[in-house]
Amino acid sequence: xxxARKTFNWxxxxxxxxxxxxxxxxxxxxxxxxxxxxxxxSIMSIALAVCGLMSWLFLDIAAADGGLGPIDAVTGTFFxxxxxxxxxGIGMSIVGHLLPPPEPLSTEPxxxxxxxxxxxxxxxxxxxxxxxxxxAAGVRAMREELAKIGGGETFEFFLxxxxxxxxxxxxxxxxxxxxxSDSLKPSVFYxxxxxxxxxxxxxxxxxxxxxxxxxxxxxxxxxxxxxxxATLVEMVRRMEQDERVALIQVPPRPIxxxxxxxxxxxxxAATYGSGFLRGYRHWCGDAANYWGxxxxxxxxxxxxxCGLPTLPGERPMGGEILSxxxxxxxLLRRADWKVRIADDLGGSYEETPGSVLDxxxxxxxxxxxxxxxLNFLVRCQLPLTNRWHLLCGAFSYLASPLWLAFVVLQLxxxxxxxxxxxxxxxxxxxxxxxxxxxxxxxxxxxPKVLAVTDFIRSTPIENRRPARAIWLxxxxxxxxxxxxxxxxxxxxxxxxxxxxxxxxVEWNAQNRGDVNLTWEDAWAxxxxxxVLGSIAAVLIWLVNPTALLWFSPLLASWLGAAPxxxxxxxxxxxxxxxxxGRLLIAEESNPCPVMQRQQAYFDLPVPxxxxxxxxxxxxxxxxxxxxxxxxxxxxxxxxxPVSELALSEMTLDQRRELLVDAxxxxxxxxxxxxxxxxxxxxxxxx
Amino acid sequence: MxxxxxxxxxxxxxxxxxxxxxxxxxxxxxxxxxxxxxQTTHELVEAALHQISDDVVGRDRTRSIIYFGVQAYLKRxxxxxxxxxxxxxxxxxxxxxxxxxDLHEPPxxxxxxxxxxxxxxxxDVFRQFAYSMRMF
Numbered sequence: 001x002x003x004a005r006k007t008f009n010w011x012x013x014x015x016x017x018x019x020x021x022x023x024x025x026x027x028x029x030x031x032x033x034x035x036x037x038x039x040x041x042s043i044m045s046i047a048l049a050v051c052g053l054m055s056w057l058f059l060d061i062a063a064a065d066g067g068l069g070p071i072d073a074v075t076g077t078f079f080x081x082x083x084x085x086x087x088x089g090i091g092m093s094i095v096g097h098l099l100p101p102p103e104p105l106s107t108e109p110x111x112x113x114x115x116x117x118x119x120x121x122x123x124x125x126x127x128x129x130x131x132x133x134x135x136a137a138g139v140r141a142m143r144e145e146l147a148k149i150g151g152g153e154t155f156e157f158f159l160x161x162x163x164x165x166x167x168x169x170x171x172x173x174x175x176x177x178x179x180x181s182d183s184l185k186p187s188v189f190y191x192x193x194x195x196x197x198x199x200x201x202x203x204x205x206x207x208x209x210x211x212x213x214x215x216x217x218x219x220x221x222x223x224x225x226x227x228x229x230a231t232l233v234e235m236v237r238r239m240e241q242d243e244r245v246a247l248i249q250v251p252p253r254p255i256x257x258x259x260x261x262x263x264x265x266x267x268x269a270a271t272y273g274s275g276f277l278r279g280y281r282h283w284c285g286d287a288a289n290y291w292g293x294x295x296x297x298x299x300x301x302x303x304x305x306c307g308l309p310t311l312p313g314e315r316p317m318g319g320e321i322l323s324x325x326x327x328x329x330x331l332l333r334r335a336d337w338k339v340r341i342a343d344d345l346g347g348s349y350e351e352t353p354g355s356v357l358d359x360x361x362x363x364x365x366x367x368x369x370x371x372x373x374l375n376f377l378v379r380c381q382l383p384l385t386n387r388w389h390l391l392c393g394a395f396s397y398l399a400s401p402l403w404l405a406f407v408v409l410q411l412x413x414x415x416x417x418x419x420x421x422x423x424x425x426x427x428x429x430x431x432x433x434x435x436x437x438x439x440x441x442x443x444x445x446x447p448k449v450l451a452v453t454d455f456i457r458s459t460p461i462e463n464r465r466p467a468r469a470i471w472l473x474x475x476x477x478x479x480x481x482x483x484x485x486x487x488x489x490x491x492x493x494x495x496x497x498x499x500x501x502x503x504x505v506e507w508n509a510q511n512r513g514d515v516n517l518t519w520e521d522a523w524a525x526x527x528x529x530x531v532l533g534s535i536a537a538v539l540i541w542l543v544n545p546t547a548l549l550w551f552s553p554l555l556a557s558w559l560g561a562a563p564x565x566x567x568x569x570x571x572x573x574x575x576x577x578x579x580x581g582r583l584l585i586a587e588e589s590n591p592c593p594v595m596q597r598q599q600a601y602f603d604l605p606v607p608x609x610x611x612x613x614x615x616x617x618x619x620x621x622x623x624x625x626x627x628x629x630x631x632x633x634x635x636x637x638x639x640x641p642v643s644e645l646a647l648s649e650m651t652l653d654q655r656r657e658l659l660v661d662a663x664x665x666x667x668x669x670x671x672x673x674x675x676x677x678x679x680x681x682x683x684x685x686x
Numbered sequence: 687m688x689x690x691x692x693x694x695x696x697x698x699x700x701x702x703x704x705x706x707x708x709x710x711x712x713x714x715x716x717x718x719x720x721x722x723x724x725q726t727t728h729e730l731v732e733a734a735l736h737q738i739s740d741d742v743v744g745r746d747r748t749r750s751i752i753y754f755g756v757q758a759y760l761k762r763x764x765x766x767x768x769x770x771x772x773x774x775x776x777x778x779x780x781x782x783x784x785x786x787x788d789l790h791e792p793p794x795x796x797x798x799x800x801x802x803x804x805x806x807x808x809x810d811v812f813r814q815f816a817y818s819m820r821m822f
Contacts, residue, residue, distance in 0.1 A: 205784045307784035331787050380789045620715050624766055634761065666760045674753035677707035678745070685703065 035098035039282035042098075043091035050087030050443060055080045057436050062413075064422060064429040075409040078402050085399055086443065088392075093272070093447035096279025097454045102344030110233060112150025118236050119216035121155050121296075123186075126203045128162045128196065130223040132175040135159070137601035138226045140179060141594045143186055145229030152185025155219075155232065158211070159188065160203050162196035166613040166655040173629055174611030174622065190629060194660045200292070201308050201324035212299045222293035225252065228347030228594045235296040238342065245286075246301035246337030247329065251277055252294040252350035255587050255595065258514055258571035259354045263583040264480040266352065267473055270585040272451035277343035287333050287385035288341035292325035294348045298337070305331045311375060315504050316368045323369025326393055327376065330386035347592065355515040355569035356484075357525065360491050364505050367397040367495040400492030407554065411536065414547055430546070437550060448474060465584065473583050483564055486557035490529055514571040519562065522569075526561030533558030613655055617647055617668045627662050634662035647672070700744065704751035705731055711756060716764045726762075730755035 035042045058079050062072040110118075123142070127135055139157055146155050159176060163169045169192060176190040193206060204220065212218070217239055219232060227250070235248055253273070254266040281288065306328040311318045321327055329339050353359040370393040377387055423432045452474045456467045464470070498505075537555050540547050548555070557564060567573060577583055587595060609615065616622045627634070647655070647668055658664050709727045717723045734754035742750050759765055 209783050303784055305785070305787065307786040309786050309789055311789070327789070376789055620760070620765055628766070666757055669760065670753045670756040673711060673756050674707075674749045677711060677752050678703070678749050680710070681703050681707045684706075 032098045035095045042095045046091030047087035051084040054083040060423045061432045078406040092279040093276045096275035097450050115150045118154045121217040122215040123157045123219045126160045127223045129165045132172040135223045136175045141597035149229050155186040157188040159190045161192035170613045170616040171611040218297045224351035226349040231347035246298045246332045247339045249295040249341045250345045250348040252348045254352045255349045259574045261568040262352045263574045264477045267583045286338040288339045289389045290325040290329035301337045305335045330382045333383045356565045364495045370394045400489045404493045483557045486554040517569045522562040522565040529558040529561040632662040700748040704748045707752045708755045730758045733758040
C-alpha cells in the first residue's frame with residue numbers, strides 16, 4: 001500500500017500510549033503479571049479476600065460479647081453478601097488498573113472509497129416522548145460527521161418513534177421534515193408506531209421485520225446518544241473482522257450534565273471508569289453484556305436469537321421483558337455468538353438524568369427490569385457468565401434492602417448489647433469496630449485513589465488539568481456520592497419491596513434537561529427520611545454516643561435529605577461549579593467535533609411557534625405531510641358531521657386518535673377553519 | 687374573464703358569506719390563479735350544499751357550507767403533500783420475522799442426588815478447612 005500508518009483519536013478520546021512500568025519494585029511487577037495472566041482468578045481472589053477478612057473481623061466483634069446470637073448470625077450473613085459484592089467491584093477495579101491500557105489504535109481512517117465498500121448499516125434512534133429538537137441535534141451532528149468522512153452511502157438513520165404524546169409526535173414530524181430538507185447523505189427516515197407494543201425491544205423488532213433485511217448491521221442508539229463518525233465506522237469494521245461477533249458494546253460516557261449530581265457522575269465515569277471497564281472486559285471476554293444502546297448488532301444474529309417472548313404471570317415479574325438488553329446478550333451467547341465490549345473505543349456518549357427525582361424514576365424502572373431477570377437464572381438455559389450478569393444486575397438493587405436491614409440490625413445490636421468484650425485480636429470490641437470502619441473506608445476509597453493516580457499518570461499533562469485540581473474534584477465527587485448513597489439505599493429498598501409486592505411503574509420518558517426542583521418537591525420525597533434519621537440519631541445518642549461516628553454519613557444524608565436533593569439537582573450550582581473549573585471533564589474543556597456540532601444545534605433559537613397537534617390540525621400543509629408520513633388514507637366518500645368538539649376540549653385519547661385517522665383530522669381541520677373563517681367574514685361584513 | 691352564473695339557491699346571504707370565506711381559504715392554500723380559485727370555490731360550495739339539509743339555516747348554514755367545503759377541498763389533489771418521494775425513500779423489504787425464543791424451558795428439574803452430593807462435598811470442604819486451621 002505504501003501509506004504510512006498513523007495514530008489518530010476516535011472522537012475526543014485521547015488514547016495514550018503508556019510506557020511499560022519501569023518500576024524496580026518486584027512485588028508490583030509480580031502482581032501485575034498475575035493480574036494480566038489470570039485476570040478472572042485475580043478478581044475473584046480479591047473479592048474473596050475482602051469478603052473473608054471483613055466478615056471474619058465483623059463476626060469476631062459480634063462474638064466478643066459472649067458468642068454469636070441469632071441476630072449476629074443474620075447480620076453476619078448480610079455482611080458476607082454485601083462485602084462479597086463490594087469486593088467484586090473492588091477486585092474488578094484493581095485488576096483493571098493493573099492491566100495494561102489498550103494499545104493505541106494504529107489503523108488509519110478509511111478513505112471514502114473504502115467506506116463505501118462497507119456493508120450497509122442502519123443507525124436506529126428509538127424515541128419515546130423525548131424532546132425532538134434535542135434528539136435531532138445529536139442526529140444532525142452524527143450525520144454531518146459521517147457525511148464529512150464519506151460514510152453517506154454506508155449509513156442510514158432511522159428515527160423510530162414510539163411517542164404517545166400527540167404534541168411531541170407533531171413536533172417530531174416537523175423537526176424531521178426540517179432536517180431532511182437538504183439532500184445530505186446519510187439519509188434520515190422517520191417512522192412512528194401508534195402503539196408502543198413491547199416498548200423499545202418491540203420498536204427494534206418491528207424495524208427488523210420491516211427493514212432489517214436491507215442492513216447487515218444495526219447500530220442501536222438512545223434518544224440522548226451521541227457517537228463520533230470515526231467510532232461508528234470503526235464499529236462496522238470490527239464487526240467485519242470476525243463474523244462470529246454478534247454485538248459490540250461501546251461504553252457510553254456521560255456528558256452535557258448541568259446539575260451537581262450529573263456532573264459528579266460524568267466526572268466519575270471519565271476519571272474512574274477506564275480501569276473498571278478494562279477489568280470488566282477481561283472478566284467477560286467474548287461474553288460481555290449489552291447495555292441497550294451505543295452498540296452495533298449483526299442483524300441476522302439478532303433476528304434469529306433475540307425475539308423476546310412475553311413471560312407468563314403478571315407484571316412486574318411476568319409480562320413483557322422490561323430490561324431487554326441483558327436478555328438479548330444472553331440469547332446471543334446461548335447461540336454461540338460473541339458479544340464484546342470495546343472499552344478502547346472512545347467517541348461514545350450519553351446524557352444522564354439531571355435531577356435526583358429523574359434519577360430515581362429511571363432507577364425504579366431499571367429496578368423492576370433487573371429483578372425480572374431473576375426469572376431466567378434458574379428457569380432457562382443460559383451461559384454462566386450471562387447468568388452472572390443477570391444476577392449482578394438484580395443484586396445492584398437487592399443490595400440496598402440488604403444494607404438497610406443490616407443497618408437496622410446493627411442498631412438493634414447497639415441498643416441491646418454492650419461492646420466491652422474482647423476480640424480474638426486481643427483488642428476491645430470497640431477498637432475492633434473502629435478498625436473495621438477504617439478498613440471499610442480504605443476499601444471504598446482504594447479504587448478511587450488508584451483510578452485517579454492512574455488517570456493522572458496516564459494522561460499527558462498537556463491534555464489534563466493540574467493533578468491538584470483533579471484530586472480536589474475527586475474529593476468533591478466522593479462527598480457528593482457518599483451523601484447520595486444512603487438516599488439511594490432507602491429508595492432502592494422501596495423499589496425492590498414495591499416490585500416484589502407486584503406494584504408496576506410506568507416507563508415514562510426521561511428528562512435530561514434542566515429541572516428546577518422546589519422545596520415542596522424535595523420535602524415530599526425526603527420527609528420520611530428526615531423522620532427516620534431523627535429517631536435513629538436520638539436513639540444512638542442515648543445509648544452509645546460514640547457510635548454516631550459509625551452512622552454519621554447515613555444520618556447526615558437522611559437528616560438533610562430535602563436540602564441534599566435540592567443541592568444535587570440544582571443546575572445553577574452545577575454551572576457555578578463548572579464556571580469555577582470544578583468537576584470538569586476533557587469533553588468540556590476540549591469538546592470533540594461531534595459534540596461541537598451538537599452544541600451548535602442546541603444553541604439554535606427555538607422556533608417562535610411550536611409544532612403541536614394544534615398547528616398540525618390548523619396548517620393544511622403540516623396535516624398533508626403528516627397524512628403522507630403516517631401513510632394514512634382518507635375515505636373519499638366520508639363526510640363526517642360538523643364537529644362541535646374543539647381540539648382544546650378533547651381528551652388525550654381523542655387527540656391520539658386524531659393522529660392516526662385522516663378523516664378525523666380532516667374533520668377537526670374543517671371544524672377549526674369553518675369557525676375561524678366565519679368569524680373573519682362576519683367581522684368584515686360588519 | 688368568464689362569468690360564473692350562480693343558481694338561485696346559491697345566492698342567499700349565507701352562501702355569499704361562505705363563498706367569501708372559502709375563497710380566502712382556497713387562495714391561502716395553494717390555488718394561485720384567481721379564475722381557478724373562483725371556479726374551485728364554486729365547486730366546493732356546490733359540493734357542500736349537497737351535504738346540508740334545508741333545516742339548517744342562518745349562521746349554522748354558513749358555517750356548515752364552509753365546513754363541508756373545506757372537507758371537499760381536502761379531497762382534491764391540490765391539498766396533498768407533493769414531495770412523497772422524500773417520505774418513502776425506503777421501500778418495505780421484509781426479512782424473516784423475529785424468532786421468538788423460549789425462556790422457560792426446560793422446567794426446573796429436582797434431582798435429590800445432586801443436592802445430597804453437593805451437601806456432602808460442602809461438608810468435606812469445611813472439614814478440610816477446619817483440619818488445616820488446627821494444623822496451622
